[in-house]
Amino acid sequence: MPDVFHDADRCAEAIVDRVGHDIRLAVPISIGKPLLLIDALYRLAEADRRVQLTIFTGLTLTHPRLGSSLERRFGEPLLARLFDDCPEPLYAAAIQQDRLPPNIRINEFFLLAGASLTNMRTQRSFICLNYSHVARYLENAETNVFAQLVAPHHSASRVSLSSNTDVTLDILPYIDRRRTQKPTVFAAELNANLPYMPGEAEIQRTEFDAILDPENQHYGLFAPPKEPVSLANFAMALHAATLVKDGGTIQIGIGSFSDALAHALVLHHTNNATFRDLLKRLGSPLPEWAELSPFAVGLYGCTEMLVDGFLALKSAGVLKRRVPALDGNSALLHAAFFIGNQAFYRQLREMPAEELAEIYMTAVSYTNTLTGDAERKRAERRHARFINTALTVTLLGAVSSDTLEDGRVVSGVGGQHDLVTMAHELADARAIIGVRSTRHQGRKVGSNITWTYANATIPRSLRDIIVTEYGIADIRGKSDRDTIATMISIADSRFQRSLQNEAQHAGKLERSFSLPSNAIANSPERLEAALGPARRAGHLPMFPHGSDMSPVEQSLIKPLFALKREPHLELLRIFLAGLTGATVTPSEAAALERLGLAAPAGLEERALRALVRGALRRHS
Numbered sequence: 001m002p003d004v005f006h007d008a009d010r011c012a013e014a015i016v017d018r019v020g021h022d023i024r025l026a027v028p029i030s031i032g033k034p035l036l037l038i039d040a041l042y043r044l045a046e047a048d049r050r051v052q053l054t055i056f057t058g059l060t061l062t063h064p065r066l067g068s069s070l071e072r073r074f075g076e077p078l079l080a081r082l083f084d085d086c087p088e089p090l091y092a093a094a095i096q097q098d099r100l101p102p103n104i105r106i107n108e109f110f111l112l113a114g115a116s117l118t119n120m121r122t123q124r125s126f127i128c129l130n131y132s133h134v135a136r137y138l139e140n141a142e143t144n145v146f147a148q149l150v151a152p153h154h155s156a157s158r159v160s161l162s163s164n165t166d167v168t169l170d171i172l173p174y175i176d177r178r179r180t181q182k183p184t185v186f187a188a189e190l191n192a193n194l195p196y197m198p199g200e201a202e203i204q205r206t207e208f209d210a211i212l213d214p215e216n217q218h219y220g221l222f223a224p225p226k227e228p229v230s231l232a233n234f235a236m237a238l239h240a241a242t243l244v245k246d247g248g249t250i251q252i253g254i255g256s257f258s259d260a261l262a263h264a265l266v267l268h269h270t271n272n273a274t275f276r277d278l279l280k281r282l283g284s285p286l287p288e289w290a291e292l293s294p295f296a297v298g299l300y301g302c303t304e305m306l307v308d309g310f311l312a313l314k315s316a317g318v319l320k321r322r323v324p325a326l327d328g329n330s331a332l333l334h335a336a337f338f339i340g341n342q343a344f345y346r347q348l349r350e351m352p353a354e355e356l357a358e359i360y361m362t363a364v365s366y367t368n369t370l371t372g373d374a375e376r377k378r379a380e381r382r383h384a385r386f387i388n389t390a391l392t393v394t395l396l397g398a399v400s401s402d403t404l405e406d407g408r409v410v411s412g413v414g415g416q417h418d419l420v421t422m423a424h425e426l427a428d429a430r431a432i433i434g435v436r437s438t439r440h441q442g443r444k445v446g447s448n449i450t451w452t453y454a455n456a457t458i459p460r461s462l463r464d465i466i467v468t469e470y471g472i473a474d475i476r477g478k479s480d481r482d483t484i485a486t487m488i489s490i491a492d493s494r495f496q497r498s499l500q501n502e503a504q505h506a507g508k509l510e511r512s513f514s515l516p517s518n519a520i521a522n523s524p525e526r527l528e529a530a531l532g533p534a535r536r537a538g539h540l541p542m543f544p545h546g547s548d549m550s551p552v553e554q555s556l557i558k559p560l561f562a563l564k565r566e567p568h569l570e571l572l573r574i575f576l577a578g579l580t581g582a583t584v585t586p587s588e589a590a591a592l593e594r595l596g597l598a599a600p601a602g603l604e605e606r607a608l609r610a611l612v613r614g615a616l617r618r619h620s
Contacts, residue, residue, distance in 0.1 A: 001205075001206060002188075002205060002206065002208040002209055002210055002211045003209070003210050003211070004210075004211045004213055005210065005211070005212050005213070006212075006213055006214060006215050007214075008036040008037050008039065008040035008189075008212055008214065009040045009043070009044070011037060011040065011187065011210055011212045012037065012040035012041045012043075012044050013044065014210060015041065015145055015185050015187065015210065016044065016051060018183050018185050018209070019144045019145060019183040019184065019185055020183065021050050021051045021052060022052050022144075023041060023045070023051060023052065023053045023054065023144070023145055024054050024056070024141060024142065024143045024144050024145065025038075025041065025053065025054065025055045025056070025143070025145045025146075025147060026055075026056045026057070026138050026143045026145070026146050026147075026167075026171070027055065027056075027057045027146075027147050027148065028057070028148055028149075028163075028164035028166065028167065028168065028337070029057060029058035029059040029110060029164065029166070029337065030058075030059045030061060030163065030164065030222075030337060030339045031061065031149070031163050031164075031194075031221050031222050031339055032148050032149050032161075032162070032163050032164030032337070033057065033060070033089065033148075033149060034147045034148060034149045034187070034188070034189030034212065035087055035088075035089055035149070035189075035219065036189055036212060036214055036217060036219075037147050037187060037189050037212050038055070038089050038090075038091070038147070039087075039089060039090045041053060042089070042090045042091055042094075042104065043090070045101065045103055045104050046101050046104070049101070049102075049103050050103075051103060052103050053103065053104045053105070054104075054105045054106075054107065055091065055104075055105070055106050055107070056107045056108075056109075056127075056137075056138065056141070056143065057106075057107075057108055058108050058109045058110035058111075058134075058412065059108070059110045059111070059112060060088075060089060060091075060092055060108065060111075060112060061086075061088070061112060061222040061224075061339075062088050062092050062096075062112060062115065063079055063083050063086075063088065064079065065115075066079075068564075069604070069608065070560060070563065070595070070608060070611075070612070071560075073595045073596055073597070073608075074553070074556060074560060074594075074595060077594075078225070078548075078549065078553060081548075082223060082225060082342075082548055083220075083222070084220075085219050085220035086219065086220045086221065086222045086223070087219055091104065091106050095119060095121055095122055096119065098121060100121065105125065106122075106125060107125050107126070107127050108122070108125070108126060108127070108412075109126070109127050109128065109129040109131075109134060109137075109412055110131075110411060110412030110413075110414050111126065111409055111410070111411050111412055112411075113410055113411040114410055114411075116409070117404070117408050117410065123407075123408055123409060126409050126412075128409075128412070128413060129412075129413065130413055130414075130415070130417050130418050131166070131304060131336075131364050131368055131413075131414050131415035131418055132364055132365055132368045132369050132415065132418045134167050134170075134364075135167050135170035135171045135174070135364075135365070138167070138171055138174070139171070139174045142182075144178070144182065144183065144184050144185070145184070145185045145187065146168070146171065146175060146184075146185070146186045146187070147185075147186075147187040147188070147189065148161065148164060148168060148187075148188055148189070149162075149163075149164075149188075149189050149191050149194060150162060150188045150189070150190060150191070150194065151190075151191065151192065151194035151195065151196040151197070152190045152191075152192055152196075152213075153196065153202075156205070157204065157205060158202050158203060158204050158205060159188060159190070159202070159203065159205060160194070160195075160196045160197050160198070160201045160202050160203075161197070161201045161202075161203065161361065162194040162195055162196065162197050162201060162361070163194060163195075163197075163337055163338050163339065163361075164337045165197075165200060165201050165336060165337070165361040165362055165363060166304070166336035166337045166363065166364040167363075167364060168363075169200060169362065169363035170363045170364065170365050172207075184209070185209045185210060186207065186208050186209050186210075187208060187209060187210040187211070187212065188205075188208045188210070188211045188212070189211075189212040189214070190211065190212065190213045190214070190218075191218045191219070191221075192218045193218055193219070193220060193221050193345070194221065195345055195348035195349045196349075197348070197356070197359070197361045198353075198356060198357055199325075199327065199357065199360050199361065199362075200326075200360060200361060200362050200363075201361040221342075221345055222339070223340065223341045223342045223344075223345065223548070224339070224341065225341065225547070225548050225549065226256075226259065226341060226543050226545070226546070226547045226548065226549075227255060227256040227259075228256065228542045228543065228554075228557050228558070229256045229259050229260045229263075229540075229541075229542055229543070229544060230256065231469075231527050231528060231531045231532065231535060231540070232436055232437075232469040232524070232527060233256050233257045233259075233260040233436070233469075234260045234263075234264070234531060234535075234540045235282055235469035235470070235527055235530075235531060236257060236260070236261075236434045236436070236467050236468060236469050237257060237260035237261040237263065237264040237434075238264050238275070238278055238279055238282065239279075239282070239284060239286075239467045239469075239471060239472050240261055240264070240387055240432055240434060240467050240472075241261065241264040241265050241267075241268050241275070242268075242279065242286050242287075242290040242291060242292060242472075243287070243290065243291070243385060243430065243432055243465065243467075243472070244265060244268075244291065244299065244385050245291055245383040245385070246291060246293070246295045246296055246297050246298070246299075247296075247297035247298070247299075247321060247382070247383060248299060248300075248321075248382060248383030248384060248385060249299065249300050249301070249302050249380070249381045249382060249383060249384040249385065249429075250299045250300075250301055250302075250303070250313075250319075250384075250385050250387070251301070251302060251303040251304070251367075251384070251385070251386045251387060251388075251419060252303060252305075252307065252309060252310075252387050252388075253305055253307070253387070253388050253389060254305060254307050254339070255389065257389050257434050258307060258309055258387075258389075259309060259543075259544055259545055260544065261309065261387060261434075262307075262309030262310070262312050262313055262544070262545070263309075263312070263540075263541075263544035263545070265313060265316075265318050266312060266313065266316040266318060267539070268292075268294065268295070268318075269294045269295050269316055269317060269318045270294075270316055270317075271539070272292075272293070272294050274534070274539055275292075276292060278530070278531065278534055278539070278540075279292075281530040281531065281534075282527075282530050282531070283518055283530070284470060284471035284472065284490075284518060285471065285472075285518060286472065287472065287474055295317070295318050295320075297320075297321055298317065298318060298319060298320030298321045299313065299318055299319050299320070299321055300319070300321040300322065300323050300331075300332065300333070300380065301313075301319055301332065301333035301334070301335070302333070302334045302367055302380065302381055302384070303333070303334070303335050303336075303367060304335065304336045304337065304364055304367045304368050304414075304415040304418075304419070305335060305336070305337060305338065305339070306333070306335035306337070306338035306359070306361075307338065307339075307340055307344070308340050308341070308343070308344040308347070308545050309545065310333055310335075311344070311347055312544075312545055314332065314333075319332055319333065320332070322358070323380040325360055329357065329358075330358065331358055331359075331360045332358040332359065333358070333359050333360065334360045334362050334366060334367055335359070335360070335361055335362070335367065336361070336362060336363065336364040336366070336367045336368070337361075337364075338361075341546075341547075341548055342548065343546055343548075364415065367415075368415045368418035368419060368422070369418060369422065370422060370425055370426075378426060378427075381422075381426055381429065382428060383428050383429070384422070384423065384426055384428075384429035384430075385429070385430055385432060386419040386420065386422065386423050386429065386430070386431045386432065387432045387434065388401070388416050388419065388431075388432075388433055388434070389401065389433065389434045389435065390433050390434070390435045390448075390457070390458075391404075391410065391435070391439075391448065392435070392448050392449075392450055392453050393433065393435050393448065393449055393450075393466050393487070394449075394450055394451065394452055394453050394456075394460070394487075395449065395450070395451055395483070395484045395487045395488065395499060395502075395503055395508075396460045396463075396480060396483060396484065396508075397460040397463030397466070397475050397483050397487070398453065398456040398458065398459055398460040398463070399433050399435075399456065399457055399458035399463075399466075400453050400455050400456055400457055401413070401416055401433075401457040401458070402414075402416075402455075402457050403455040403457070404455070405453060405454040405455060406454075407454075407455070413457055416457055416458065417457060417458060419431065420433075420458050420462050420464065421462065423464060424462060424464070430464055430465055430476075431458075431462070431464040431465065432464070432465045432466075432467060433458070433464070433465065433466050433467070434467045434468075435448050435449070435466060435467075435468055436448055436468065436469065437449060437468040437469060437470060437490065437491055437492040437495075437522070438492050438494075438495075440565050443565060443566065443567050443568070445494070447491060447492060447494075447495035447499070449468070449487060449488075449490070449491040449492075449495070449499065450499075451499060451502035451503065451506075460483075463475045463476060463483065464476045466487065466490065467490075468490040468491070469527055470489075470490045470491070470492070470519070470522040471489065471490040471518075471519070472490070473486040473487050473489070473490050474486070475487070480508055481508060481509060481510075484503045484508055484509050485509065485513060487499075488500055488503070488515065488519075489515060489516060489518075489519040490519070490522070491522065492522050492523065493519075493520065493521060493522040493523055494523075496515065496519075496522070500513065542554060542557070550594075552590045552591055552594050553594065555587065555590075555591060555616075555620075556591050556594065556595070556616075558619045559591075559612065559615035559616050559618070559619045560612075560615070562574075562615050562618070562619055563611055563612075563615050571611070573614075574611060574614035574615055574618060575607070575610050575611050575614055576614070577613075577614035577617060577618070578609070578610035578611055578612065578613035578614030578615070578617070579610045579614075584613070587616070587620070588613060588616050588617075591612065591616055592609060592612060592613070595608075595612060597609040597612060
């Protein structure tokens with residue numbers, strides 16, 4: 001039977017007593033981290049430098065850092081509301097402030113996107129791994145302590161791994177083998193806020209060596225707020241939705257593009273006339289094999305990450321193809337980990353048992369590879385579509401999703417390489433990468449489609465389908481020349497000429513090349529004309545799966561984004577527009593009240609008020 005503790009410090013001391021002063025601790029990514037136990041081990045090592053503590057993990061969730069005065073005015077009340085009872089691990093603040101003790105090391109294989117670009121300690125300690133290789137790495141590193149946040153069962157005989165079956169199920173055989181040879185600890189921290197997931201996620205308490213059952217310390221789960229979905233993301237999603245085959249399999253990731261994709265698939269099925277009309281308005285050519293009719297058979301989900309978009313697909317009748325599960329029942333979806341907003345966690349906690357039983361949390365080796373019963377997996381994953389996003393794509397089809405050209409890591413490879421490789425191994429599968437054609441660099445715009453790029457997450461030998469807001473590039477098996485021509489056609493028109501010149505200078509594209517007629521007006525204005533009416537009619541909402549923000553906060557998003565991105569001359573025009581005009585409208589008054597600018601005090605607040613009023617008027 002495991003030792004049960006109600007105090008995290010006593011549990012940490014018992015772990016050191018068991019394995020010694022060299023603690024090699026592995027904890028899950030995302031919300032599966034046992035924060036009380038991690039912090040107790042951190043404090044112990046901080047106080048006793050004989051203890052060498054190495055923590056291996058990924059995706060350490062921290063509160064967003066706010067910069068400008070307007071960011072703080074908007075963000076601080078929102079973050080206080082969302083994260084008031086969501087602690088950060090002690091090591092996160094120590095890394096941020098560059099005060100990590102020399103006997104404590106933190107290695108991550110996946111970072112919170114963009115949060116560590118200026119933190120050189122994190123950049124140096126990053127370990128680049130495919131998600132499916134993490135368990136093997138932990139074994140090779142002779143990890144001796146494993147700990148996880150788990151959901152308690154009312155019977156007190158078992159628990160659920162809940163959000164993180166991913167690596168834990170893959171590493172359990174190693175834990176059992178190591179126990180017979182060397183001191184090893186498998187520890188659990190109970191938290192009743194975790195949704196209790198059944199099936200493979202359930203394990204007996206006797207599997208653990210130590211259980212921390214904290215009294216009155218079941219903190220809240222980190223729940224990142226939804227990002228607004230832009231028209232560009234909806235355009236990408238509408239294109240991608242035509243590539244999903246009825247009766248097939250789908251994987252999607254997290255973020256605004258994934259929210260848009262789930263919504264586009266719901267439109268595809270429940271409001272097909274509008275779906276077709278939006279595609280017609282976009283005017284981009286579709287492949288001959290594109291699917292435009294509602295889903296008769298439906299889809300089965302096999303994804304490393306469970307997001308609320310899958311629940312929306314299930315409610316709409318899109319996710320309805322079931323496959324036989326190993327326990328004799330049937331599965332609508334297999335997933336390895338999850339994270340979402342509070343509404344998503346609540347949906348899982350309140351879902352009827354018979355529906356929850358069709359969502360199978362399982363090992364990442366199951367979702368991301370064909371190893372282990374490959375014949376079964378191939379039969380289940382027919383017509384698979386693995387749909388993810390990237391930072392940059394070259395004209396030759398190489399994809400960079402995690403690292404900048406100077407080597408700084410934005411996030412991590414995660415499972416993207418696993419899934420793209422699997423798409424090439426399955427006979428009728430496709431890997432679809434969505435990438436916005438442009439990005440904002442300060443107040444300037446740059447192209448995300450480039451001639452060359454210093455880092456590649458997916459090499460061009462694995463190129464498949466690239467989707468931007470301007471169309472679909474099916475480049476699997478194409479020559480370099482045809483790949484380049486197709487990629488230029490889905491680039492933003494502001495950069496097409498320079499891209500064409502670089503390819504021609506390298507001899508990869510003939511001098512006589514000319515763009516097809518449908519690709520000569522790839523501009524934000526074209527997207528606004530095509531999709532703006534649908535946005536205003538409610539077909540393409542900014543938050544298709546709901547939001548933790550109030551209506552007033554939602555109304556401020558676009559104006560505040562504009563103030564960060566507009567050129568300085570345009571900011572002056574916005575400022576002057578905010579100074580003029582008559583009475584403040586009720587919506588303006590509510591927005592200014594929310595930002596604490598209803599009654600400005602001093603020159604700075606009066607200037608901010610004018611900027612906000614001008615931006616509200618322009619983007620109302």
